[in-house]
Amino acid sequence: MEITKKMVEKTATKLSAEEILGGKVLSVKWEPKLKYAWDNGPAIGRYLAELKNGKIIAKKCDKCHRIMIPPRMFCELCWVPTGEWVYVKDTGIVNTWIVGYVDWKAKRLDIKGGVRPITPGIIEIDGASKGMGILHHLGEVDPWKIHRSMKVKAVWKPPEERTGSITDIKYFKPTK
Amino acid sequence: MSKRVAIVGIGTTGFRATTPDVSYRELTYEAAMKAYLDAGVEPKDIDSFVATSEDFFEGYSIADEYSPDQLGAVLRPIYTISGDFIHSLASAYMMILSGIGPISVAQGMSKASNMLTLSEMVTFAMDPIYNRPLKESPHAVSGMEMARFMYETGTTREQCAKVVVKNKRNALNNPYAGHGVLIDTDYVLNSEVISYPLTQMDISPHSDGAVVVVLAEEETAKALCDKPIWIRGIGWCSDTPGLETRNWAEAIYAQMAAEMAYKMAGIRYPRKEIDFAEINDEFSYKELQHLEAMRICKKGEAGPLTEIGGTEITGEFPVNPSGGCLGVGNLYELNGGHKVFEVVRQLRGEAGKNQLKNVTTGLAQSWRGIPTTTGTVVILSN
Amino acid sequence: MRRVAIVGAGLTKFYRNTQETPKELAYEATKMALDSCEMKLSDIDCVVHGTAPDAFDGVHMKGEYLSDGSGAYRKPYMRHFVGGGTGVLSPIHGWFHVASGMFDTCLVVAEEKMSSAYPHPAGAFLTIFDHTTEQPLYPTLIYIFAIEMNRFMTTHGYRKEDIALVAVKNKKNAMDHPSAQLPAEITVQDVLNSEIMAWPVNRLDISPTSDGAACVVLAAEHVARRITEKPIWIDGCGWSLDTAYWTTRDLYYPDYLEVAARQAYKMAGIKEPSKEIHIAEPYDPFTYKELHHIEGLMLAPRGKSVQMLVDGHFNRNGNLPTSPSGGLLGVGNPIAAAGLMKVIELYLQLKGTAGKRQVPGNPTCGVANAWGDLMQVGTVVVLRS
Ligand SMILES: [Zn+2]
Numbered sequence: 001m002e003i004t005k006k007m008v009e010k011t012a013t014k015l016s017a018e019e020i021l022g023g024k025v026l027s028v029k030w031e032p033k034l035k036y037a038w039d040n041g042p043a044i045g046r047y048l049a050e051l052k053n054g055k056i057i058a059k060k061c062d063k064c065h066r067i068m069i070p071p072r073m074f075c076e077l078c079w080v081p082t083g084e085w086v087y088v089k090d091t092g093i094v095n096t097w098i099v100g101y102v103d104w105k106a107k108r109l110d111i112k113g114g115v116r117p118i119t120p121g122i123i124e125i126d127g128a129s130k131g132m133g134i135l136h137h138l139g140e141v142d143p144w145k146i147h148r149s150m151k152v153k154a155v156w157k158p159p160e161e162r163t164g165s166i167t168d169i170k171y172f173k174p175t176k
Numbered sequence: 177m178s179k180r181v182a183i184v185g186i187g188t189t190g191f192r193a194t195t196p197d198v199s200y201r202e203l204t205y206e207a208a209m210k211a212y213l214d215a216g217v218e219p220k221d222i223d224s225f226v227a228t229s230e231d232f233f234e235g236y237s238i239a240d241e242y243s244p245d246q247l248g249a250v251l252r253p254i255y256t257i258s259g260d261f262i263h264s265l266a267s268a269y270m271m272i273l274s275g276i277g278p279i280s281v282a283q284g285m286s287k288a289s290n291m292l293t294l295s296e297m298v299t300f301a302m303d304p305i306y307n308r309p310l311k312e313s314p315h316a317v318s319g320m321e322m323a324r325f326m327y328e329t330g331t332t333r334e335q336c337a338k339v340v341v342k343n344k345r346n347a348l349n350n351p352y353a354g355h356g357v358l359i360d361t362d363y364v365l366n367s368e369v370i371s372y373p374l375t376q377m378d379i380s381p382h383s384d385g386a387v388v389v390v391l392a393e394e395e396t397a398k399a400l401c402d403k404p405i406w407i408r409g410i411g412w413c414s415d416t417p418g419l420e421t422r423n424w425a426e427a428i429y430a431q432m433a434a435e436m437a438y439k440m441a442g443i444r445y446p447r448k449e450i451d452f453a454e455i456n457d458e459f460s461y462k463e464l465q466h467l468e469a470m471r472i473c474k475k476g477e478a479g480p481l482t483e484i485g486g487t488e489i490t491g492e493f494p495v496n497p498s499g500g501c502l503g504v505g506n507l508y509e510l511n512g513g514h515k516v517f518e519v520v521r522q523l524r525g526e527a528g529k530n531q532l533k534n535v536t537t538g539l540a541q542s543w544r545g546i547p548t549t550t551g552t553v554v555i556l557s558n
Numbered sequence: 559m560r561r562v563a564i565v566g567a568g569l570t571k572f573y574r575n576t577q578e579t580p581k582e583l584a585y586e587a588t589k590m591a592l593d594s595c596e597m598k599l600s601d602i603d604c605v606v607h608g609t610a611p612d613a614f615d616g617v618h619m620k621g622e623y624l625s626d627g628s629g630a631y632r633k634p635y636m637r638h639f640v641g642g643g644t645g646v647l648s649p650i651h652g653w654f655h656v657a658s659g660m661f662d663t664c665l666v667v668a669e670e671k672m673s674s675a676y677p678h679p680a681g682a683f684l685t686i687f688d689h690t691t692e693q694p695l696y697p698t699l700i701y702i703f704a705i706e707m708n709r710f711m712t713t714h715g716y717r718k719e720d721i722a723l724v725a726v727k728n729k730k731n732a733m734d735h736p737s738a739q740l741p742a743e744i745t746v747q748d749v750l751n752s753e754i755m756a757w758p759v760n761r762l763d764i765s766p767t768s769d770g771a772a773c774v775v776l777a778a779e780h781v782a783r784r785i786t787e788k789p790i791w792i793d794g795c796g797w798s799l800d801t802a803y804w805t806t807r808d809l810y811y812p813d814y815l816e817v818a819a820r821q822a823y824k825m826a827g828i829k830e831p832s833k834e835i836h837i838a839e840p841y842d843p844f845t846y847k848e849l850h851h852i853e854g855l856m857l858a859p860r861g862k863s864v865q866m867l868v869d870g871h872f873n874r875n876g877n878l879p880t881s882p883s884g885g886l887l888g889v890g891n892p893i894a895a896a897g898l899m900k901v902i903e904l905y906l907q908l909k910g911t912a913g914k915r916q917v918p919g920n921p922t923c924g925v926a927n928a929w930g931d932l933m934q935v936g937t938v939v940v941l942r943s
Contacts, residue, residue, distance in 0.1 A: 001594045002911045003569055003902075005736040011570035011586035012769070013577040025577060029676075030308055030616065032300045035292040036235040038689050041199030048690070068806070070691050073202050076245035076801050079219050096709035096809065099757035104698040106680035108753075117757075120701050122805050133805040135692050148712045167694045229639075232618045237611040237685040238641040241931040244799040251817050254799050255647055258621050258637045267636065267651070273658035275559040301618035304674075305579070414625045414635040432632060548622045550635070 043071045046085070052164040054156050058088045058128050066129040088127030090154035091175065095133045097121030099143045117143045123152060123172050139171030151175045181272050182397035182404030183556065185215025185390030186520050188513075190352040191383040191504050194289040200234070204246040204285050207386035211281070212248075215390035216400055219248025222390070223277020226264040227256045228284040228509050232297055235290065247283055247388070259412075260542045261387065261513035262552035266410050268391050278393040284513035288382035288506065302547050307419055314546045315379070317419065319371030322461045324424035326373065328475075329468065333373050335479030336460040337364035340377050342488060343457060343496050347503025349529040352517075354383045354505050364460075378460040383505020387513035389520075405520045408537070408555045409443065411436025415549035422549055427462075429551035430469035430541060437539075437553040446471050446539070447493060450555065452522065452532055454515040455541040457500040463487075466541055467495065470553070489530060497522065497530045512542030512552055523558040562656045563782035563789030564649070564941070566595030566775035567902045572739040572890030575673040576769040580615045581627030584669040587771035587895070588629045591665070595775055595785050602775075603661035605630035607637045608648035608668040610893035610930070613682035616674040628667040628773075640799065641686075642843065642930025644668065645772075645897015646937035650795040652776045662778045669771040670892035679767050686932065688802075700764070704756040706809040706933055707846040711758060713810035714861040716849075718758055722749035723867050724845040725762050725887050731874060732884025734914040737899070739890030740766055749845070763845040765885075770892035772899050790905045794826030794925075794940030804932040815854030815927060818936035822925070826940040831856045835940075836921035837907055838878060839900035841928045842885040851927055852880060854936065879917045882907060897928035901939060908943040 059071035100118035187210025240256035298314035347356030568590025621637030883903035
C-alpha cells in the first residue's frame, strides 16, 4: 500500500502562530514550576570549590592514566575508582567553536545593532589528557578570527565575585 | 519460551531520605559495582544494558544521556525505559530471549530528595486540558480512589492503618530501609488528614537509592552462581490514563499484569502457589487493593486478613516483609527495583532478621504512582 | 531466533503547529497503520511507544498520557527513550517483544508535538546539559551541533557549500512525500544566503521543529505471512551510547554509530555494507549530519562522503540513494516520529510502494539510523524484502 497525500491530509490540521496567539483556537497555558537541588558529589563538589579559588582541578585514572576534567569519582572507560587529584592549567587550545547568532531560546541576537555573536567552544585544557575538553565561551576576540588549535587562557572573575561555579571563569581569551 | 532466565546478581546503595554525599552518578556506580561483584561479571562480559529514568524526576530533559558511564556501558548496547524498573527488567529479559546475548543488566535510581516540588510534578503529569486547570492536589486523586475502594470492599481506615504499622515495623529490621518506626494504628488514624480518608501516615515518604540487577540465560546463570533466582513469569499493563474513565475501586492494571505473569508461570492459584509478595504500598490502601487485584485475596478480604496478622512476616501470606514503600520509602521509577531486590534476598535466604522460612516463590509488583494506571509484576523462584 | 516483519505503516502529516493533541496524532498514525494491513486493535498483543523529551509535549510521564492514543488501553505497554535516537530504537524495541517469543504482534508508535513548548522548543534543550558544569553557560542544541559540524569540517577540509548540497537534495526529494512540511527546490546559494543560526550552521542547514506521529505494525513470521504477500523483515538491529562527557570525545567521527552499525550488520550477515545495502535513510536533522552518518554507517570511507555527494552518488537515481524520503530536512522533524518515518520509507521502498519516490532497481536491502542525546546515541536497523 502506498501512503498518499489524500490519506495523510486528514490526519492533522495546520495551525499558524497567529491563529493560536490571536485566540482563534482555544489553548491552555501551563508553566511548570519545578525546582531541584542537585547533590553534586565529591568530584564536582571539589571542582566547584577549586574554581572559587581560581584553580582548575582534574582527577587521574590509575589504570588508563588519563587526567580527566571535569573530575569524576570513577573512570567511565576503565570502570574503576579514580586516584589522585591533579591541578591543571587555566590555559588550553580551541578544539572546535561556533559563532552563534541566536540565544539558547532560539531568539535572534541583534547582530546588526552591534550585539556581539555568542562564541562557545570546546577548550582542551593544558595539563589534562589530550582531547579532554570543557564547554566554555570565548571572549576578547573577533568571532571570525577564532581558529582550530588557537591558544587560549581563562579570564577569571575577581575573587570576591566568585561563587563556586563554572561561571567563575568569565570566558577564555586568546594568548599572544 | 525455550530459554530460562535467572537473576544472578543484585546490588543496591540502600534507601535513605537524603544522600547529600553522592551524585546520581556515584549512586548508580555503587549499586552496579555491587551487582557485578555479586554476579561475578565485569562490564565487558555484559551483552546489553537497560536503564530506567523519567525526565522530570531526574531534572534533565533527555535524562538517558547520563545512563552509560556509571554502568560501564560506554559504546555498548544500552537504552532507557521511561517506566517502572520492572518494565526495564522485562525489556532486558526479552533481549536475552531474542538472542542479543546471554547477560543483561537493568538499572534504576532515585534522587527523590533533589526534587523540591513533588506535588507540582505530579500535577504536571495530569491531562493538560481536562485535569490540570482544576489544580487539584495529587493527593485528591489518591484520596478519591481510597474512598471508592473502601466503599466497594468494606475495607476500614483501621485496616489501612494496620498496613502502615506493619510495614514501618518490618522496615526497622531491614538495614536497607530508611523509614522504619514503631507506631500503632491510632497514631496513623490521628495523623494529619491530607485528603480524607488519606492521612499523612498513609502516604509513603520518599527515598533516594539505586538498584542494579544482572540477568543471565540458563546455562550462563548456572555457570555464574549457585543460587540463580529464576524469572518464572513477568507481566505489565497500562489501563486508561484518563481520570474520568478509570475504575476507581479496582486496580485493573495490577490484575492484568498479574494474570499475564501467572499464565507464563503456569500459576492457577496464586495464594497457594506463591509464598510471599513485595507489592506496591505507596499509599496504605494500595497494598490491600493490589492484593485483591492479583487474586491473592478475594474482594474485601485483604483488610480483614491484615487485621488478623495474616500478612505479617509470621503470617499465612507475608506481604512486604522488607517494609514496603511505607517503610523503605517511595522510590518513584525505582519502586519495582526495590521490590525485586527484596524478593531475591528472601529467596536466597539472605534477608537477615526479616527472613521468611521455607520460601521458594515470591512475587514483586509495582505501580507507577499517581496519576497513572500502569503496573508491573514479576514472579521469581529459587 | 524468530523472524520479525513490518506488515503495516501509518504516518500523519507533519506541520509546525497542529491543532490535534499529542494523543490524537498518535491515534491517527496508529489507525492508518492498522488499516494498511487490515488489522484490528484486538489483533495486537502489545504496544511500544517512542517519544523524546516530556518537555516538548509539556506532560510529565508523557508515555502514560499517550498510551490510549497509541492503542495501548489494557495492553502491555512500554515507553523506550534515547533522545533523538528514539525513532529508530522503536522498531528495535518492538522487535524484542516479538523475537523473544513473548508476543506475536506489536504496535510500534512514535509521536512528538514540539509546538506545545512555548515560545520555542529550543528552550527545552537547556536542561539536557549537565546541570552544574554546563547549564550555567546557557548552551543550546544548535550550538553543540554547530560545534560538531565545525570539527567535522576542519578535520576533513570539507566546505560549507558542498555540505549544503544535502539540503538541496533532501528538500527536493521531499517534494514527492505526502507528509512533507518543508519540501522545496532550492540551490546551494539559497542555503548559504539563509540566516546564520550558529556558524557554520545556517537556517537551511537545519530541519524544522514539527508536530507529527508515525506507526508500524510488527508481526512474527507465521503471522506476517498470513497478513501480507510481501513482509519486510527486520534483519539487523544495533544501538549504542557513547559517554555523557561529550566534550571529551573527538566529534569528527560518530563512534557510537559505527558500534551500532557493526552490531546490526553482524546480525543481518552484512559484510560489505557499501555493496550489500541498496538504500539508506541516514539521520539528517542537520545537513552535515547525513554525511557524518554515512561515514559512521561505513557506506563511505571517512573523509570521502562529500565527494561522493557532489558526484551524485546519493541522489535518488544514484548508486546509493540516501534519504529518498526527503529526510528530516525536507519532511520535517517531529523527533521520534521522524526517526520512524525513515524506517517507514525503507519499508515502502523495499515493498515497491513508494510511489513517485520509488528508487529504481528494485532495492532489497536498506538501512536507517537515528541519533540523539548529547550527540552520543546511535540506533540502526537493517530491513530486507
Ligand atoms: Zn581509566
